[in-house]
Amino acid sequence: MRRLLFFLITLISCLHMQGAEIFITPDSSLADAVRQAREMRRLGQAHEVTIHLAAGIYYLYEPLYLRPEDSGLTISGSQAVISGGMQMKGWRKYGKLLVADVSDFNGRPVDFRQLWVNGRKAVRARDVSDFEQMHRIRTYDKKNQVLWVPRKAVEKILKAPYAEMVLHEMWCTSNLRIKSIEVQGDSAVVRFHNPEAKLQFEHPWPSPMTPNTGHPSPFYLTNAKELLDEPGEWYHDIREHRVYYMPRAGETLEMVNASAVVPMLETLVEVTGSAERPVRNITFKGVVFSHTTWMRPSEKGHVPLQAGMYLVEAYKLRPQIDRPNNHKLDNQGWLGRADAAVELRYTENINFDGCRFEHLGGSGLDYVLACRRGTTTSCTFTDIAMNGYVCGSFSPKGLETHLPYQPTDFREVCTGQQVANCHFYDVTNEDWGCVAIAAGYVSGIDIEHNTIHDVSYTGISLGWGWNRDLVCMKDNKVHANLIYDYARHMYDCAGIYTLGNQPGTVISENVVRDIAKPSYVHDPNHWFYLYTDEGSSNITIKDNWTPEEKYLQNANGPGNIWENNGPQVNEDIKRHAGQQ
Numbered sequence: 001m002r003r004l005l006f007f008l009i010t011l012i013s014c015l016h017m018q019g020a021e022i023f024i025t026p027d028s029s030l031a032d033a034v035r036q037a038r039e040m041r042r043l044g045q046a047h048e049v050t051i052h053l054a055a056g057i058y059y060l061y062e063p064l065y066l067r068p069e070d071s072g073l074t075i076s077g078s079q080a081v082i083s084g085g086m087q088m089k090g091w092r093k094y095g096k097l098l099v100a101d102v103s104d105f106n107g108r109p110v111d112f113r114q115l116w117v118n119g120r121k122a123v124r125a126r127d128v129s130d131f132e133q134m135h136r137i138r139t140y141d142k143k144n145q146v147l148w149v150p151r152k153a154v155e156k157i158l159k160a161p162y163a164e165m166v167l168h169e170m171w172c173t174s175n176l177r178i179k180s181i182e183v184q185g186d187s188a189v190v191r192f193h194n195p196e197a198k199l200q201f202e203h204p205w206p207s208p209m210t211p212n213t214g215h216p217s218p219f220y221l222t223n224a225k226e227l228l229d230e231p232g233e234w235y236h237d238i239r240e241h242r243v244y245y246m247p248r249a250g251e252t253l254e255m256v257n258a259s260a261v262v263p264m265l266e267t268l269v270e271v272t273g274s275a276e277r278p279v280r281n282i283t284f285k286g287v288v289f290s291h292t293t294w295m296r297p298s299e300k301g302h303v304p305l306q307a308g309m310y311l312v313e314a315y316k317l318r319p320q321i322d323r324p325n326n327h328k329l330d331n332q333g334w335l336g337r338a339d340a341a342v343e344l345r346y347t348e349n350i351n352f353d354g355c356r357f358e359h360l361g362g363s364g365l366d367y368v369l370a371c372r373r374g375t376t377t378s379c380t381f382t383d384i385a386m387n388g389y390v391c392g393s394f395s396p397k398g399l400e401t402h403l404p405y406q407p408t409d410f411r412e413v414c415t416g417q418q419v420a421n422c423h424f425y426d427v428t429n430e431d432w433g434c435v436a437i438a439a440g441y442v443s444g445i446d447i448e449h450n451t452i453h454d455v456s457y458t459g460i461s462l463g464w465g466w467n468r469d470l471v472c473m474k475d476n477k478v479h480a481n482l483i484y485d486y487a488r489h490m491y492d493c494a495g496i497y498t499l500g501n502q503p504g505t506v507i508s509e510n511v512v513r514d515i516a517k518p519s520y521v522h523d524p525n526h527w528f529y530l531y532t533d534e535g536s537s538n539i540t541i542k543d544n545w546t547p548e549e550k551y552l553q554n555a556n557g558p559g560n561i562w563e564n565n566g567p568q569v570n571e572d573i574k575r576h577a578g579q580q
Contacts, residue, residue, distance in 0.1 A: 020046035026056030030064055030075075030082070038069050053077030053287065060084055061106045061264075066271040068279050076285040084265030084341075085291030085359075088115070088243065091257045097228070098256055102241045105264045109241060112262045112293045113430075114361045114385070115234045118255060121359065121383055121429075122245065125228040125235040127156065127221040131489070132519055134218035137167075138187055140210050145201040147190045153221070154181050154188045160224035162238070164297070165190065167219045170206035170522045171457065171492040172433035175302040178221075195312075196301025203303065203314035204331045206492075209522045218520040263293035263361055266339040273346035275370060275411050283351040289341045294362035294385065296338070305401065307461055308363070308386045308434040309335045309394045326468055326535065327555060333401045335394060338386050338431075340366035350374045357381045357388070363434075364427070366390040373416040380423045385430035389419050392442035394464050404469040405441050413472045418446040421579050425454045432456035432489040435497075440464040441472050448479040451578040457490040458531075459483035459512070463499035468535035468557030475504035482578030484514040491521040494531030494552070496544075501537040501557055511545045511577035528552045532560060545569040545577070 020040055024033050030053070037049035049072065058080065066073070091100045102110060115122040128134055139148035147167075157163045163178045176196050182189040192200065208217035221227065225235045225244065234245040247256060268289050273279040296302060296310070304310045314333040321329040340363035344350055347367075351374055357364035363386040365376060371391070381388035392414040395401040407413065424436040436452040437460045439445050445462075452459040460481065463473055483495035495512030498505075512529040521527075529546035532539060537557030542564055549566045 053080035055079035392440035
C-alpha cells in the first residue's frame with residue numbers, strides 16, 4: 001500500500017494561520033495530499049496551502065479531482081510529472097521485433113492508441129512512412145456507404161481484424177474502423193463500422209475529394225500487425241494482450257524495458273465546481289502533464305466537423321433552411337468534444353504557470369465551460385495528438401452547431417482567460433484538423449505573445465457558429481503572436497482564423513509566415529495567412545505582418561476593419577511577436 005510521505009509541513013502565522021506547505025515525493029499519493037490540504041482549510045489551520053512535488057513521476061490510476069473545497073490551493077513541482085501512463089516492462093526479442101505482454105490496469109484489460117519509448121512517440125503501425133506516398137481514393141459512394149480504393153493499397157490487411165483508415169477530407173481527417181474489404185479487379189470496396197459509417201457518408205462537410213476534382217483524397221491505413229515494417233512502429237494485439245515493437249536504431253532491449261510507457265487515462269486533472277459555487281484560485285506551477293490517450297476513435301470512430309469537434313449526427317438538408325441575416329444552410333450537425341489532459345468547468349482564476357503539456361493522446365488544456373479569468377503563461381505544449389489549448393463552448397450538445405449561442409445565464413461563457421508567452425509545437429500530430437489554440441464561444445480572451453509552429457492545420461482559431469447573429473462572443477484579443485510552419489497536412493486554413501460575430505475583438509501585431517507545402521491537400525491554393533470566415537463581424541484586423549496580402553474574407557458580416565496588414569508593417573512589430 002502506498003504511503004503518503006509528508007516529510008515537512010510548515011505553517012506560516014500572521015496573527016492567525018494563513019498558509020501551509022506540504023512536501024511530497026513520487027511514492028506518495030497526490031490525491032491524499034489534496035485531501036490533507038482541504039482538511040487544513042476546513043479546520044481553520046490554513047487559508048491557503050501549497051503542495052510541493054519533488055522531482056519524479058506521479059502515476060495516477062484515476063484523474064485528480066479538484067472541487068470548490070480545494071480553492072486556494074497551489075500545486076508546484078519543478079521536474080514533477082503527473083502521468084496517466086503505465087510502464088510497459090517484460091519486453092523480449094521476437095525476431096526483428098520486441099514483444100511484451102500487456103498486464104491489466106486497475107483490475108481490467110486495457111487498450112490504448114499511443115506508445116512512447118525513450119520519451120519519443122512510437123508510430124502506430126501504418127502502411128506509409130512518408131505521407132507524400134499515401135494512396136488516393138477512387139470512388140466515394142454515399143448511397144451504398146462504401147469507399148473504392150486501389151487493390152494494392154489494402155492487400156496486406158485483408159485479414160486484419162481491427163484495421164483503421166485515416167481519410168483526408170479538405171480541412172479534417174476521419175478515423176474509420178474497417179468492417180470489411182472486398183477485392184474487385186484492381187480495386188477494392190471498403191466498408192466501415194457504425195456509428196462512423198453512417199456519419200461519414202451522411203455528413204456533407206467536410207467531404208473527401210474524388211478523382212473528377214483533380215485532387216482525390218489521400219488516406220493511410222493503420223492498426224494492423226501486417227503493417228509493422230519500419231523501425232519505431234508498434235502494434236497492440238488486443239486479442240492476445242500483446243504489444244509488438246520494432247526498435248529504432250540504437251534502442252536496446254534494456255533501454256526499451258526501462259522507458260516504454262503506454263497511456264491508461266484520458267484525463268489527468270478535472271477541476272469542477274458549479275455556477276453558484278465555482279472552484280477558485282488554484283495555481284499549477286512548473287508541473288508536467290503527460291501520457292494520456294483518447295479511446296473514442298477505437299470504439300466509435302472519429303468524424304470531425306472542424307477543430308477536432310466530432311459529429312454525433314449530421315446530414316444534408318433539402319430544401320435548405322432560410323436564415324434571416326445569413327445565407328441559406330444546407331446541413332445540420334451536432335457535436336461532441338474530445339477529452340483533454342486537464343479539464344475545467346465552473347471555475348475562477350485557475351492558473352498554469354511554467355507548466356508542460358506533452359505526450360498526450362487527446363487535447364492538452366481545456367477550459368470547457370463557465371470558466372472566468374485564469375491565466376496560462378510561459379507553458380509549453382508539445383507532442384499532443386489534438387488541440388493544444390482549448391477554451392469555451394463549441395456549441396452545447398443539444399444545440400445545432402450553426403445556431404447562435406447566447407445563453408440566458410452568461411456564467412456559462414468562458415470569460416477573461418489569458419494564454420500568453422507559451423510555446424506550441426508538434427501539436428495536432430494525430431488529428432490533423434486540430435489547431436494549436438482553439439477558442440470557441442468566448443468573451444474577453446487574451447491570446448498574446450505565443451509562438452506556434454509545426455502544426456497540421458490552423459495556428460489560432462477564434463469563434464464558432466458560422467453565423468453573423470449576435471452571440472456571447474465579444475472583446476477578444478489576439479496580439480503579437482508568431483505563427484509559422486503551419487498547415488503541414490491540411491489546407492482551407494490560416495495562421496489566424498475567425499468565425500462569428502465578435503464586437504470589440506482586435507487581431508493585431510501578429511506575424512504569420514512560412515506555410516508548409518504538402519502535395520496532397522485538396523486545393524493547393526486554398527490557404528491564407530489571415531482568414532475571417534462565415535459570420536465574422538465587428539472584428540478589427542490591423543498591423544499584422546505577413547509576407548504578402550494573402551487573406552480571405554468569406555461570407556463575412558458587417559463591421560470588420562482591415563487596416564495596415566502585410567509586408568509593409570513596421571519591423572518592430574515583426575521583432576516583438578512571439579514569446580518574450
